[in-house]
Amino acid sequence: MELPVVVIGAGPQGLAAGAHLLERDLEPLILESGDRAGAAVSEWGHVRLFSPWPELVDAASRRLLETSGWREPESGYPTGAQWVEGYLAPLADALGHRVRYGARVVGVGRKGRDLSVDAGRAEQPFVVHVRHADGREERVEARAVIDASGTWGMPAPAGADGLAALGERAAAVAGVLDYGIPSSADAAALAGKHVVVLGNGHSAATAIGLLARVVKREPTTRVSWVLRRGQVGNAFGGGAADELPERGALGQRAHRAVTGGLVDLVTGFRTERIIRRDGGAVLVAEDGRELAVADRVIVLTGFRPDLSFLSEVRLDLDVRLQAPARVAVEVDPNLHSCGSVRATGAADLAHPEPGFYLVGAKSYGRAPTFLALTGFEQVRSVVAELSGDHAAAGRVELELPDTGACGGSGLFDAPAENSTGGCCGTGPQLVPLGARTAV
Template sequence: MNPVVVIGAGPQGLVAAAHLVERGIEPLVLEAGPGAASGVAEWGHVRLFSDWAELVDAASARLLESTGWVQPESGFPTGAEWIDGYLAPLAEALGNRVRYGSRVVGVSRKGRDRTVDAGRDEQPFVVHVQFADGGEGRIDARAVIDASGTWQTPNPAGADGLPALGELAAVEAGALSYGIPTSESAAAFGGEHVVVVGNGHSAATAITLLAPVVREAPGTRVSWVLRRGLVGNTFGGGTADELPERGALGQRAKQAVDDGLVDLVTGFRTEQILHEDGRVVLVAEDGRRLDPAARVFVATGLRPDLSFLSEIRLDLDVRLEAPVRVAEEVDPNLHSCGSIRATGAADLAHPEQGFYIVGAKSYGRAPNFLALTGFEQVRSVVAEIAGDHEAAARVDLVLPDTGVCGGAGDFDAPDAVSGAGSCCAPKPVSLTLTV
């Protein structure tokens, strides 16, 4: 029988393979990179919010224990430690079921393009692959689980979702990069002006790495650019966050701002990036300019790569590019509570029977994806593929609350009058006090 093809040997792809093996279904994991969790390796210096107990899936632990592996003790590993202590051993335990240097460039139904209905569901999937040695191949599959993630497709600095004028040239010149600096690369900008663009946890992490440089190296300046005209939930839920490390990160970033180590620039929507005399200048839509900077770190989130799925019939939300039923839970334009429900096979299904998008990619452009979310997704999806509909429908996870109330809020409203009420607190009202 044809294997179930899993796209990506990251945390969710490897766990999906472990669940398939446990159910007696042969997986084939196709990874574009040279090793296990190649995407995680690129942010290996970053410490996770989750404890080890929340970073190891049960089925993969059972597979690993048969090899003599011992689960790491409690603590908050970096991405590199997560790979060394769990993901790389898991890939090794899966053996030749994982193929590296195998980039998926297309998925379709055998002999059927997207327009053909007749006999579609009876045909196997065909996965088109480009290999690192320059060769190519086609693999028939009984089902496909896309766990390719979003790491390779960061959002640009441009406020309209497209690269700002001059952004790509700044990247080529080495003056702008996407993601989070290491402590060493942050220290290299001592005495310089550095800009961080973004509103989420990645941006906050970059700020906490750069703030000590401001203390230690005279003349260092850090500008933190937010597109919105309000601070809103930039600093997270603090002590109300049920992942304490996530809440503490936001508070450390807030402290850096309060201490004057970081200049917060709000309502700045980048339209153009000028590269002048070895420095970059960000220009906003309203004409404002930041002072010339030695480096810009863009941490504006990630988006799914759907280019190789053009022949697959998908049911995606028009805003987030996530499966519609998942988007209803995670859309930051609508979501008003700090916690969301876990999602499973029914939420992840598409009109193309047997095809699923799981992991961070299932959230589309929405943030705050947790490893636990993906573990529950793949458990449910594999159960559905195996025909265990009862297990697929069961929910085995309650996600931790972020401690953040309110959705996206008004785009430019001051904090004091932003947005409507949320599930956590009533809408603010004005009171007249008589003394």
């Protein structure tokens, strides 16, 4: 009996991998730790995507769904919940018994070979260790493994050194600190309070735009937006130059919130500790600065890949981003890169362990720039490679939309006086910058 290709995660890329595998007469087995398709997406179901419907549906998945009479949404920007209901759940239904829920992968290796053994390694099947929701354990053999488990369950902490700030866990347990974009109802409940948002990516910009509307309705509300870097960099995105208009609009809304006085911007603030005070929390920077007591701290500093269950797989990962080395070159925010990134395929995603691939958001490691389109192209190429169609695997069938942003993520320290601070000309001249102390 032919062994299946095990796919880890029944999210957008995992389910798309299942559809592509079926098209090429390869049997998928999709293992999902949650209790439904798109379980992670459902956790941020209230958030609206900045990609329109046509860019959120994989081609092979569309072909599979159309055989069941499914009608594709034609326009608009769905929320996460609408994406699940209108596409991911029907796709999982179409894949049927090939998707197993409550099945958490806790280890991947080679049959009879630990990480150190070379002899006959590539000829052995993979073994995938699974822990089921009922406590039962299972070992599944596979001809290949596609890890599409994403990064949602691994939020980066508030601490500037990459570790949890002192007191961060206690603040989270007390309910004054969390790691998710608030819903409209959650934001409304913060009216009249002081809210600190930490982070400079799209999630942070989304939260800032949402909270700015609360400030308009209730001016006693105070919002502090905290950036670790000494310069704004691309925190406001590419604006009108972004080829995804809704992504550009996120940054524009955040920009207006800051320049309109609805949000206080704090730059160069590297959190060392979080102190509980007066029922709230105080963020303290490494240089001793303190923010005013916050009723709620929202940490949106990105996500990280969970590599804990891959300790017996030979991986070639970038030391900074924990992404496949050839992918990291394209997405590393430390580099002075402008505009769009290149689509990546099987050759970029390959590791020293033949037949093992990281795809989806996890393939970008700690980088924050992933798009669904990227993942769909990745799984198309990877599945083509697994089927032996090397020509199709080597083709690039996607040109990613330009971000409109230039200059990386901004200078880590505040720029010298009169410095432009950018890689492609003058740096962003959007708001006054500097070593501001919030009181």
